[in-house]
Amino acid sequence: MTVMWYKESEIIMGVLPDDSQSELPVELNTKARLLVNESQKTIYTLLLDIVKRKHPSFVLAIFKDLFINLADCMNSTPTRAIHEIVAANNEEVFRNTLKRCCYILVNNWEVARQHQAIRELIDIFSDSVISQRTTSVNLSRLRKWLKNFITSKDYEELKIFSLKHEEGEKGHWSYRYTSYLLVPQYIDRTNPVEQRKAAKTLAKQLKDKFKLDLAMYTARANSVEKENTMPKNPTGLGDEVLNVIKMLVARRGQFNYVNLANIFTQQTQYITYKEFKISLVKYLIFCLNDKDLAMVISAKLSDKLNSLYENHDNEEINNLLLQKTCQHLIEYLTTENHQLPSELFLVLIFQKTPLILVILLLKIVLICKPSRLHLEACIADLIRYYEQFPEEDCQWVINFVEIFNVTFTIYAEDVEYNLVKINNDRADGTMVEWEDYRVFSQLKGEPKADGKVNEKNSL
Template sequence: MDVLPDDRQTELPVELNTQARRLVYDSQKTIYTLLLDLVRIKDPTFVLSLFKDLFINLVENVNSAPSQAIHEIVLANNESEFKNTLKRCCYILVNNWDAAREHQAIRELIAIFSDPLISKKPSFWKDNRIKKWLINFINSKDYQDLKMFALKHEDREKGHWSYRYTSYLLVPQYIDRTNPIEQRKAARTLSKQLKDKFKFDLAMYTSRAASAGTRDKRLKNPTGLGDEVLNLIKIIVARRGQFNYVNLANIFVHQTQHLTYKDFKRSLQKYLIFSLANKQLATTLNVKLSEKLNDLYESYDAEPINKLLLLKTCERVIEFLTTENCQSPSELFLLLIFQKTPLTLVILLLKLVLICKPSRLRLEGGIADLIRYYEKFSESDCQLVINFVEVFNVAFTIYAEDVEYNLIKINNDNSDERSIAEWEDYRVFSQLKGNAKPGASPLDEKK
């Protein structure tokens, strides 16, 4: 299922049926077409200058089609349409410059909105209206979303702790169907680039650590977990054989495909709780999940399970485990986080995505909501949450199909009865599969 709809933004919306509204639409189309033509053939400096003349300098030219188009939009006195025009223009440029690797041009575009000219009192009513709208845009979430595309790699590493998880913070932008198609495409592209970079860096780190040892300080660890990440990878990779997470998911889907929805919910609880080592925690989770699931879509209890019910149920359970109101952490999230069991929570989420791949979008949206909630706190005050996101990052990266992780015992002198928890006897090796498409993952839905 493709999260992006067909691009119907060039079609005339039904509500634009008056002459004035049609004029606004035609004016927007004039500006979009001009920028699309110019950004493909002109130097970024030229395009940036034109953009600044239109939206910041407010250069008036009666013989200029884009200048007249801006005039018509402002004359309509519709701030929402002006904001939508501005946003779409920005993302037209962002997408094209990203494809051309003109990343400095993207940063210069966003820096334009820091021009002191914006706050200077204008002489004409039209200029005053535009500047008021510009200031409102700069103070809005839309501008904060745009600024994500200007962050350099070093900014994400050394800036606010939430910057390290930009790949998740971009998710709400590309799943929001009210955003311009260009914004959604730009957000999805950058998110994928950041995930691919983390995937590659983690594979390189584990591969080199296996041969050089963790004492080599020159090794670049892409996580915030320190050398502990190697033991975490070993724990996850050690789950092999008949009862690995992928096989368990396949067995569950096969065995529940003909159940009624009520029986499916009961089976889902058992599937999620299965193999939890902490029996007391498993009991608590079972009770909490029962309370949530018993009444969930109960009008369908007698109906057979289907793909839509599966998706909606997995999304709701993901919400139970992350955030139920898209703003603050859920009860179950806090329970698991404060018990310092981030891996348990991550495995529960992984199990859900493995039986319903499209639910990953809701999961990553939930991760973004949690990061946004906690980003007002200092890094030292929310270490438990940061640790969870780091573990989540690693676990879901390991389940990418184009990176293969293997656990190999290197000390054969020990007895076979030695516990696998004694990780010093083991090394983890990673290898990028040569015949895999970059970025492909069994957890990604079909594009």
């Protein structure tokens, strides 16, 4: 649909370039760069204005006329602006303009809960007109750039925003972990600020939904009426998720993960970096029941850490060294090149010990909270690598991500899980039977049954 162009205060843009002129060099000179910057500003201003005041169908029609049809209404400032950008013959500039415009719309429609409009925006790029031949130099160039965009990572990232929360189970298995796939978008400072904001907002929404769904599921799982009122299990672990939660929550007392992290942090405050690296490996494998596996992990991590920043070995450990070291540790345990799984990841996964791997990663984050974003980006890299395989061929990886998701929801969010034994009939010293226990969850800071208040940061 072509629309009558939206009128706004005219910005003097100069004469519209002749569509048949020879192509400009890719590198823009100062004058051309200023002209393109003004043209970009014109389009951004237009979209920011109409997305707040106009119906989505009107906004989508304007967007399509600009970026798909290259409308030739010469009396329109926005039309002249998009012609200036295309005529400048710089695909990167066009791509950045297109991306920012998309995320201006996505952000505003997300706030307004216009999710259908977001899906229709993504669908615009499926228009068959993009593949049609044309004699127009500018339009031909535009369509070539659009086809490149559609096959790019940028478009794959944009498509994530068209997924409804509940569509994760219906589509590709990787959609269930969209909250992690969004992380690389909002930590990449080369992305438009609108894209980073949209990615961060959606990721938080998805994490909050999972957190609430998990708390509701565990709460109702203890109910005698659960057959009729049981909420849907938000994980892919089935009923086994309850045992995973019980194992995680059962680790209380002096040697719980948070206390161990605090003790380690206090004991390593003033030691040298070389001493810190040695202590770090001991901290990570502490309390691992499988001694053979602990030796393997210790040997491989020590080998990696020995040469890491060795020119700082005699310096006192500091926050920067801590964060950089933890980031490298995370990569050793997940993906070192952000494309393929690491050796240690494969060792631990193929030995069917995903919980051990998750606990190692948790212990790293507990001593260096800023490293969590880097960890989630690495998880996204792993998901991206394995999404090329059918779900049935990578159940072991999916199982790891599910346990990771549950573990970090329990330890790093604002819901506290408690374990209560309901069957005291078994004799002391017998093996722990998880069916004798029930899990209870509540927001941190809410009153406990005894009238006391949970500490906000207690785990």
